[in-house]
Amino acid sequence: MRLRPEGVSVPAGSGAGRPSRPKLALAGAALALVMGVAASVSAATAQSPPATIETTIRDPWVPPELRTPPPTPAPQGAALRTQVERKLKAGFDAADVGRSGTVTRDQARAAGLGYVVKHFDDIDRQRAGAVSFDDVKRFLRGRGAQLD
C-alpha cells in the first residue's frame, strides 16, 4: 500500500538550495526583546506565521526503494534472547575501551552506560573495581530479566 504517494517528489538533500535566512545571535536578543515589549503588546497582536505541511505523506510510510526488503527474521524465544544479549553486549563492549573484558565505573560513565554506573556496587559483587559482562547479566537476571 502506498500512502498518498502522488504528492511526493522529494529527492534527498532537496534543502540544499535553500536560501540563507537571517539567524539571530539570540542569547541576549531574546531577553532584550521580551523586556522591550513591556506591557504594551497584547497577545492578540503578536502572531506567528501559519503552520504548514511540507509533505502529504503521513506515518507510517517508507520510500519505494525500501518496499521490497529481503526476508528478515522476526526472532522470538531463544533467538530473541540471543539478540537482546547481543545488544547489551555491544553496549558493554563499547565501554570496554581497554578490551580487558571488564569495565570500570569510570569507563561505564564515560561510555554513557548509566545503568552499570547506577548499579555498579550491586554488579561488582567481588569488589574488584571492574565488572564483566557475565557480572552484568547475572545482575539483570537477578532482577528478573529474561536472559539465558
Add this chain to the structure above:
Amino acid sequence: MSTLISRIGACLAVALLLAGCGGGGSGGTPAPPAPSFTDPVLYSTAATASLPSAVEIAAVTKHQLVIHGTTINYTATAGHLTARGLTSNAPEASFFYVAYTLDGANAATRPVTFFYNGGPGSSTVWLHLGSYGPKRLVTGDPATTAPTPFPLVDNMESLIDVSDLVFVDAVGTGLSEAIAPNVNQTFWSVDADAAVFRDFVIRYLGANNRETSPKFLFGESYGTTRSAVLANMLESAGVSLNGVVLQSSILNYNVACGVISPIVSCAGSVPSYGAVGAWYNLDHPNPAPSALPAFIGQMRTLTTDQYDPAVAAFLTMGIPPPPGLLTQLADTTGMSLAGWQTHFNLDPGFYHANLIPGRLIGLYDARVSAPIGSPLAIEGDPSSTFINASFASAITTYLNAALLYTNPSSYVLLSNAIASWGFGHDGHALPDTIPDLAAALAHNPQLKVLSVNGYHDLVTPFFQTERDLARLGPMANVQLRFYLGGHMTYLDDGSRALAKADLAQFYQGATAAP
C-alpha cells in the same frame, strides 16, 4: 538546574495567578509578567538546516481546567531545550516542547510523560491537540460533519490529573532544529533520532529536577518504533522508565504489509477488515456493535487457523486458496468474493479503495468515507484530509493566544524528513524494534507496556501489533487494549473516555511499589 532556563514570566493577566509567574528558579527576583513572549529565532525543517547556537527559553503561563468538578491548576511551558550528546555533552538540537505541569505537585511522585507522533517527519500536533492534553480539538470523528476549523475546548479526558505532559517535536519538525555542526538530516534515522530524543528527555528531567519522577513515554505510529529504541537507550543510560504507551504501533516494518509491498502476508490486517466490514454493515451475518469484541475473537481464530496456512501456500507455492475460505472471508470482511479471488493476500490499499463501489474509506480511520473524486477523497485518505487543516490552523493560534508563545517561523506539521529517513536498524534495511523493547525490559523488568489499538485502523492493524508483541513471550508487563476507532483512537469521544480510564489504571499499576 532550573536556573539554566531563562523562564520568561509570560502569564495570563489573571491577578489570582500572578504569584506563580516569573519564578521558575531564576534567582528569586520575579520578572514582571509580560503579556506575550516572542522567540525571535527562525527555525527551519530543511534537511541541511541548523542553528548556529541555541538558548533555552520558554513562555510560561498559568491555567485552570475543571474536570468533573475538580479544579486543576497547571502551568504551561512552551519553548526550547537543548539536547546534548550523552557522552560528548556537545549541543545536538534545540527541541521545541510544550509541557503541562500540575502546580504544587511533589516531583518525586508526580509522573511525567513524553508524547511524540511519528512519521517519521511528523510534529506532535496530533497528540498535543487531539489526545490527552488539557485542550483538544472537537473533530466529531468519525463523522465528517463537524464545523471546521474545529473549536479547541477544555479536555475532560486530559491526563493532566494523572501525569505531567510534555509534547515534544522531533528534530526537523514543528519548531525543533539541529544545532551546528549537526544539521536536521543528522537526526533523520532510526538510531540517531532515538538517541537525540534520549538526550532531550535527559535534559528535560535535569532542567526541571524531575530525575526522581516516575517516567513514561507515549508515542504514536512511528513514535512507537521510536519508543522501543528510545526506551532501551534510556534504560541503558540509567534513566529508568515506569511505562511505555504504544499508540497504534508499528514495531516491525519488515512484516507491515500495508507499508512495504504486499510481499509479506497481510494476515495482520484481516481482523481489521472484519471490524470495518461490520462498521459498514457488510458482513454476513453482521455482528451487533456490542458483539464486536467476540466477533474479532472469531476473526483472530479464522486468521490463525485458516488464512495463515492458506496465504503461506499461496505466496510461496502459488497454491490457490480453498473456495470455502474465500467465501468465509467475503462474509466476514465485506470485501467481495471477486476481490478476495483476485487479491487473496489482501492489502489495506486495495481494501480501502474497493470495499464500497464509488467510495473511498479512510486508512487512518476506516470508518470515515467519502465519494471517490470528492474533496475529502482526493488526497487519498478522507480521515486525514478532514482533520489536517484544522490542526494546522489551531496550533499557531493556540501557541500565540493561549500559551503566549510567538515565533516568526512556520510550525511545520509534517516535514519532508520521511523522504530521506535512514530506516536501517540492527543490520536490517527496515527496523524491527521488538528486540529493543525486549532489551529495555531486560534492563528494567519492572517496566510496563500498554498497547493502545483501534479496530478500524488500517495503517497499523491491531492484530499485527498483537503478533509482534507476542514475540516477547508471555509477560505480565505487556497489556493490550482495543477501542472503536482508527489510528488516532483518541479522536473518538467514546474511545477517548474509555482509554483515559485505562490509562489512569495503567499509570497506577506502573507507579505502584513493586
